Amino acid sequence: MAEFSRIAIIGLGLIGSSLARAVQLRLPSIYVVGTDNSAHVRQRAAELGIVDEVADTAAAAVRAAELVVIATPLGAYAAIGREIAPELSAGAILSDVGSAKQVVLQTLTPLLPSHVELVPAHPVAGTEQSGPDAGFAELFEDRWCILTPPEGADAGAVARLQAFWMAIGSTVETMDAHHHDLVLAVTSHVPHLIAYSIVGTAADLENVTRSEVIKYSAGGFRDFTRIAASDPTMWRDVFLYNRDSVLEILARVTEDLTALQRAIRWREGDALFERFASSRAIRRAIIDAGQDTEAADFGREGQRHPKSQPIS
Secondary structure (H helix, E strand, C coil): CCCCCEEEEECCCHHHHHHHHHHHHHCCCCEEEEECCCHHHHHHHHHHCCCCEECCCHHHHHCCCCEEEECCCHHHHHHHHHHHHHHCCCCCEEEECCCCCHHHHHHHHHHCCCCCEECCEEECCECCCCCHHHCCHHHHCCCEEEECCCCCCCHHHHHHHHHHHHHCCCEEEECCHHHHHHHHHHHHHHHHHHHHHHHHHHHHCCCCCHHHHHHCCCHHHHHHHHHHCCCHHHHHHHHHHCHHHHHHHHHHHHHHHHHHHHHHHCCCHHHHHHHHHHHHHHHHHHHHCCCCCCCHHHHCCCCCCCCCECCC
């Protein structure tokens, strides 16, 4: 299958800059044009040398590109789609890296000319860091990338995008956009919402000082703060644009928390033990599936980069 010769990446934060680096490392024959709405980020990308060319605008970046990847917060997609639509080449594939997928189809499909193939994607990887300096080429290695092509999508375009993500180290799965959004609401979005809530609650408690919260942070709270340190713009958009799925899963979590609260109140030790044992089994399954390591502190000790966590 023919490899892409020229791609454009719109947005050079953690994911976009990591994608550029991964292409440099694994697919060095591909010419990469990058752009960002921040002049500072564009300058920094040029200094880092992570792309072959830095374009001042998204419209300029996509000209002659065979693959265009939007790597911005979801709220920017509509404006980007309107800007780049007239400049997209015939046969080009437009994709993205967003954490919600129904909104991508709803937003971009009406804006695109018929000669462009839309194949949304979601690499399930990330860290709490942001910006072009935070990226690293290994971010996608041994991680899932989920493709959510619309009904009737060109099979050849889907296959080319699948081969691209596999070439930079990902394992690729294809699923319906609605199903994707429900799954990610469980595995990523609601856990992030809970982390933001827990960290905010700790900060607001009047009888616990800020210094005590920091000084006595045990592993659980510390790891909540890692998740809650993620890019606020990106996560604001995730919750706004995957609202229905998040609210559906959050309602179930609320019911489960109420059941646990009742078990604690009435000293129902067996019920608590059963739930905790079940959760422990899930943790073992995640390790067995290669999605994390048994090493202490999430295996980050001594690594140059934190191991990519599926937090996006």
